[in-house]
Amino acid sequence: xxxxxxxxxxxxxxxxxxxxxxxxxxxxxxxxxxxxxxxxxxxxxxxxxxxxxxxxxxxxxxxxxxxxxxxxxxxxxxxxxxxxxxxxxxxxxxxxxxxxxxxxxxxxxxxxxxxxxxxxxxxxxxxxxxxxxxxxxxxxxxxxxxxxxxxxxxxxxxxxxxxxxxxxxxxxxxxxxxxxxxxxxxxxxxxxxxxxxxxxxxxxxxxxxxxxxxxxxxxxxxxxxxxxxxxxxxxxxxxxxxxxxx
Amino acid sequence: xxxxxxxxxxxxxxxxxxxxxxxxxxxxxxxxxxxxxxxxxxxxxxxxxxxxxxxxxxxxxxxxxxxxxxxxxxxxxxxxxxxxxxxxxxxxxxxxxxxxxxxxxxxxxxxxxxxxxxxxxxxxxxxxxxxxxxxxxxxxxxxxxxxxxxxxxxxxxxxxxxxxxxxxxxxxxxxxxxxxxxxxxxxxxxxxxxxxxxxxxxxxxxxxxxxxxxxxx
Numbered sequence: 001x002x003x004x005x006x007x008x009x010x011x012x013x014x015x016x017x018x019x020x021x022x023x024x025x026x027x028x029x030x031x032x033x034x035x036x037x038x039x040x041x042x043x044x045x046x047x048x049x050x051x052x053x054x055x056x057x058x059x060x061x062x063x064x065x066x067x068x069x070x071x072x073x074x075x076x077x078x079x080x081x082x083x084x085x086x087x088x089x090x091x092x093x094x095x096x097x098x099x100x101x102x103x104x105x106x107x108x109x110x111x112x113x114x115x116x117x118x119x120x121x122x123x124x125x126x127x128x129x130x131x132x133x134x135x136x137x138x139x140x141x142x143x144x145x146x147x148x149x150x151x152x153x154x155x156x157x158x159x160x161x162x163x164x165x166x167x168x169x170x171x172x173x174x175x176x177x178x179x180x181x182x183x184x185x186x187x188x189x190x191x192x193x194x195x196x197x198x199x200x201x202x203x204x205x206x207x208x209x210x211x212x213x214x215x216x217x218x219x220x221x222x223x224x225x226x227x228x229x230x231x232x233x234x235x236x237x238x239x240x241x242x243x244x245x246x
Numbered sequence: 247x248x249x250x251x252x253x254x255x256x257x258x259x260x261x262x263x264x265x266x267x268x269x270x271x272x273x274x275x276x277x278x279x280x281x282x283x284x285x286x287x288x289x290x291x292x293x294x295x296x297x298x299x300x301x302x303x304x305x306x307x308x309x310x311x312x313x314x315x316x317x318x319x320x321x322x323x324x325x326x327x328x329x330x331x332x333x334x335x336x337x338x339x340x341x342x343x344x345x346x347x348x349x350x351x352x353x354x355x356x357x358x359x360x361x362x363x364x365x366x367x368x369x370x371x372x373x374x375x376x377x378x379x380x381x382x383x384x385x386x387x388x389x390x391x392x393x394x395x396x397x398x399x400x401x402x403x404x405x406x407x408x409x410x411x412x413x414x415x416x417x418x419x420x421x422x423x424x425x426x427x428x429x430x431x432x433x434x435x436x437x438x439x440x441x442x443x444x445x446x447x448x449x450x451x452x453x454x455x456x457x458x459x460x461x462x463x
Contacts, residue, residue: 051308052462074311086302087257098256101249102310 001027002063003149003180009047009057011040016204018043020057023199023209025149025182030175032191032212033184033199034228036236040204041184042081045153049079061149075104078142080135081153085126092137093122096144103145111144132163139170150174152183156190168194188228198228202236250312250320251327257306260297263328266290270335273361274343276352280361281406284372287332288402291325291376292395295384304388305463315455318385322451325381329373336361336369344424359410363432364421367439368409374446375401385454388461 004025011018018040025031035041046052048059050066059066061073087095100106115122118136126134135155142150156164164187171181171194185191191198191212199209208215216227225231267290272283298304307317340361347353359365376398383394413422420428421435 046463049309050314051305053460070313071311074309079309081305086306088301090257090301094256098249098253099310101252102312 003027003061004048004182005058005060006044006048007058007060009044009054009059011043011047011052011054013043016040016043018047018054018204019206021201021204021206022057023206025180025197027148027180028175028178029196030171030181030183030194031197031199032188032195033182033201034186034188034191034232035184035201036186036232039201041201042153043204044201045079045151045182045184048151075145076148078139078145078147078150079152080138080142080150080155085134088127089125091123091125092120095126096122096141099141100144105146107144107146110146111140114140114143130163132159132167135159135163135167136170139167143174148179150179150181150183152181154185155183156185156187164190186232188232191228200232207235247316247320247323250307250316251323253307254294254298254320254324258294258298258301258303259324260290260293262293263290266293267328267332267335270332270339273336273339273365274347276356277358279358279406279410280365281359281368281372281409283336284332284369285399285402285406287329288373288376288380288398291328292380292391294324295321295381295391299389299391308463314459318455318458319451321385322377322381322447322454325377326447329376333366333369333373337366340366344426348424359413360422360424362422362424363429363436364413365409367432367436368405370436370439370443372402372405374443375405377443377447378450382450382454382457385458385461388458388463 002024006024007022008020009018009022010020016038021040021044023031033041033044043052047054047057048061048066050070062076064073066073096111100108100111114120118133118140120129120133120137120140126137129137138155139150156167159167168190171183174181175194175196195212197210198212198215200207200215208218210218216231219231219234220226224234266286269283269286269290272278272286273280304317307320308314340363343353343361353360359368379401380391380394380398383397384391386394412418420431423432
């Protein structure tokens with residue numbers, strides 16, 4: 001079952017075009033959304049969430065149009081743009097007190113379980129947490145209302161290797177629980193450890209959207225590289241040496 | 247809307263929005279332009295918008311299971327709530343000054359505007375200007391607060407100047423009388439201002455919702 005369907009998403013900025021990006025995320029799978037900085041990953045994710053207004057295309061979540069069923073879809077969706085960066089001086093318990101009142105499916109037991117598992121203290125403020133802990137708090141908020149689709153924008157950026165490994169382990173656990181995850185990153189090694197599918201965009205255009213195994217096999221056959229990093233470098237490396245030498 | 251209002255009070259607002267309500271006490275100052283109190287009450291609300299902006303309140307809220315337009319509506323409800331509290335305090339102090347303190351020496355020969363239903367009417371007009379120029383202007387971008395507040399400040403200054411000037415003009419002395427003989431007329435002015443406040447705020451809120459819907463966050 002398709003959890004998220006993105007069809008011909010288009011957004012025009014003065015110096016950037018997100019050009020008819022399409023992909024589908026199936027239930028219980030982890031999709032890595034890759035591309036170099038400025039490729040259009042965040043624009044795509046924000047367009048899905050209606051934080052920016054696409055000039056064309058359609059987004060359906062659980063088969064529903066986001067514009068028409070915004071409240072209903074958001075009840076079942078969690079978004080984290082990396083670490084929590086709101087109300088940094090408010091205590092976590094105050095943020096949670098307010099947040100829980102918006103969700104029909106808020107589960108206090110789940111909240112306690114994830115807070116304990118991530119060693120988060122609700123008497124602290126986000127400002128007192130490390131980057132990795134703030135990412136985890138962001139996940140706790142999403143998971144406590146039993147979100148079945150997580151959209152994460154660069155959740156592993158800025159994290160140390162141990163925190164990244166813990167986060168990826170969390171993703172694998174959630175996948176087993178039936179949660180679908182779309183997460184953007186340019187740290188490709190993260191994906192090789194946990195992603196089922198890859199969607200790759202470059203300069204606003206879709207390069208590929210398929211299973212990770214198929215993508216790696218096809219790229220290897222084309223001589224583009226053996227892993228995601230080599231493939232990205234193969235497709236996108238510019239000849240800066242000659243430019244600098246001129 | 248109830249949850250959004252609780253969010254405004256517990257997370258987004260600044261304590262200054264409540265503290266600045268004491269500016270309603272300016273109603274009791276003799277020889278002073280008492281409507282400056284209304285400006286300061288709005289200045290307190292401005293701090294909540296500033297606080298919310300610094301705390302990334304917009305992004306947090308629009309990701310909640312609410313419509314984007316609900317976010318704008320909640321800001322207006324919070325603003326009107328503070329203004330209603332401020333107005334109630336001003337009205338109570340106006341009643342005290344018009345009755346128990348009406349013959350007190352410092353108030354008898356007050357050259358400035360006296361507290362009356364007319365001063366309360368101008369208070370509502372200042373609040374209405376804030377709701378249109380500042381809150382409405384803020385939702386053009388959802389982050390620029392300087393220029394909208396400047397425009398409101400100019401409008402508030404002009405309204406205060408008008409209020410302090412009009413009652414000196416021939417035939418308009420009734421705007422400043424506190425003896426009660428023109429109370430009916432003064433209450434009529436207040437009722438008209440209340441209608442203007444309600445209509446203008448409702449219109450500003452509707453426009454702000456449309457503006458905010460178009461913004462790329």
